[in-house]
Amino acid sequence: METLDRQALLSLLKRPPLRRLLEVFNDGTEETRIVGGAVRNALLGRPVTEVDCATTMLPEAIVERAKDAGFKAVPTGIEHGTITVIVAGEPYEITTLREDVETDGRHAVVHFGRDFVLDARRRDFTINALSLGLDGRLHDYTDGVSDLAARRVRFIGDPHTRIREDYLRIMRFFRFHAEYAQADPDPEGLAAAGAERQGLDILSKERIRHELLKLLVARRAQDTIGVLAEHGFLPWLLGGAAEFGRFSRVAASDAANPVPVWRLAALAVMVEEDSDRLRERLRLSNDEHRKLVAYARLLSLVKTWALPLDAASIRRLAADHDVAALDTVLTATAGEPFPIVHPGGREALERYRTGAEPVPVFPLRGGDLVDGGIPKGPRIGELLAQARQAWLAEGCRTDEVYAKDLLRRVLEQA
Numbered sequence: 001m002e003t004l005d006r007q008a009l010l011s012l013l014k015r016p017p018l019r020r021l022l023e024v025f026n027d028g029t030e031e032t033r034i035v036g037g038a039v040r041n042a043l044l045g046r047p048v049t050e051v052d053c054a055t056t057m058l059p060e061a062i063v064e065r066a067k068d069a070g071f072k073a074v075p076t077g078i079e080h081g082t083i084t085v086i087v088a089g090e091p092y093e094i095t096t097l098r099e100d101v102e103t104d105g106r107h108a109v110v111h112f113g114r115d116f117v118l119d120a121r122r123r124d125f126t127i128n129a130l131s132l133g134l135d136g137r138l139h140d141y142t143d144g145v146s147d148l149a150a151r152r153v154r155f156i157g158d159p160h161t162r163i164r165e166d167y168l169r170i171m172r173f174f175r176f177h178a179e180y181a182q183a184d185p186d187p188e189g190l191a192a193a194g195a196e197r198q199g200l201d202i203l204s205k206e207r208i209r210h211e212l213l214k215l216l217v218a219r220r221a222q223d224t225i226g227v228l229a230e231h232g233f234l235p236w237l238l239g240g241a242a243e244f245g246r247f248s249r250v251a252a253s254d255a256a257n258p259v260p261v262w263r264l265a266a267l268a269v270m271v272e273e274d275s276d277r278l279r280e281r282l283r284l285s286n287d288e289h290r291k292l293v294a295y296a297r298l299l300s301l302v303k304t305w306a307l308p309l310d311a312a313s314i315r316r317l318a319a320d321h322d323v324a325a326l327d328t329v330l331t332a333t334a335g336e337p338f339p340i341v342h343p344g345g346r347e348a349l350e351r352y353r354t355g356a357e358p359v360p361v362f363p364l365r366g367g368d369l370v371d372g373g374i375p376k377g378p379r380i381g382e383l384l385a386q387a388r389q390a391w392l393a394e395g396c397r398t399d400e401v402y403a404k405d406l407l408r409r410v411l412e413q414a
């Protein structure tokens with residue numbers, strides 16, 4: 001059992017805007033507490049960036065009281081009873097206590113209540129159901145404290161029932177496990193997640209995307225993605241094959257600054273078509289899609305590169321492609337027979353990746369050709385493209401002598 005940070009928990013109540021908020025929303029009749037992630041993270045001694053509160057007050061009354069106290073109130077999820085109250089520039093979500101009685105696996109029709117116990121029991125995991133009162137009392141109705149101390153993620157009550165209320169909880173189970181747990185996933189939760197996984201199909205792509213990208217960069221993503229691979233979840237989530245070994249190598253090397261899209265590339269992109277499928281399946285942005293395509297192209301390129309990748313090859317690849325994509329490809333494939341990367345190539349890549357050496361930039365512009373007497377028009381683009389190929393083949397030099405000579409050759413040829 002690890003210790004929990006009670007001091008950090010109580011210091012939440014010392015934050016002046018939060019304290020002020022709780023004082024306004026607690027009186028003899030109404031009660032408001034800090035709930036969920038803020039309590040969990042404070043007890044773990046982790047940073048608390050968002051604070052959610054639960055209250056016995058109804059949404060309209062929250063708005064009215066906030067205004068009386070001079071706080072701004074924005075109804076951000078009024079149908080679920082959520083109002084964002086802004087105190088000294090800091091936003092807090094205050095939600096009326098609820099009991100979700102009707103669910104269809106995606107949405108809940110909310111019934112407001114006044115009972116903190118019922119509100120805790122309708123939540124997903126025991127570690128997410130803790131609440132803290134203004135008086136400093138920690139309320140634990142679901143054994144969340146002992147699970148938190150044991151770094152264990154468990155559903156509240158019957159996992160099947162909790163999952164059927166919202167199938168996204170399958171993803172959340174793995175995401176929270178990867179972020180907070182220590183040992184293997186809770187066997188009951190894992191078995192239920194496997195049995196209910198077909199329900200993921202009814203969820204919106206945006207919700208899956210959100211949880212999957214968070215899971216990919218969670219603290220113990222490597223182990224947890226390994227569990228998903230072992231239990232056959234990955235084809236289900238990704239719609240195609242997965243390369244766990246490549247993911248694992250990237251996750252081991254980028255831990256200080258993980259980027260979800262590169263981890264996704266390593267895990268799920270083998271050929272360019274995978275990028276298109278993932279864009280559709282996970283509603284990726286154009287920029288994310290572009291990165292997956294860059295990864296796919298580099299992967300096929302370096303695997304068939306005729307020579308071992310030395311500093312000159314890396315210089316050329318870096319000049320012509322996305323450096324982060326190149327870095328991810330070479331890290332991902334490091335345990336494979338191809339490509340062969342020379343130490344000099346690795347060092348060069350490291351210099352480009354960290355910015356210690358600038359990535360070479362093609363030194364000619366259309367204007368240089370126009371100044372040299374070529375008429376404006378499509379021919380300029382063609383000549384520049386040819387010159388660029390020559391520049392790449394000749395070592396991507398950027399000095400003035402070379403640039404002038406290149407321009408001279410282009411003009412002669414035209």
Ligand SMILES: Nc1ccn([C@@H]2O[C@H](COP(=O)(O)OP(=O)(O)OP(=O)(O)O)[C@@H](O)[C@H]2O)c(=O)n1
Nearest residue numbers: 036037038122123124125128129166168169172
């Ligand atoms: N499908 C869901 C989503 C959320 N919750 C509850 O709503 C709270 C807030 O959800 P969310 O903001 O997603 O999680 P946090 O705990 O705040 O953690 P994080 O910020 O890492 O997402 C959770 O603690 C959990 O109690 C739930 O029971 N079922």
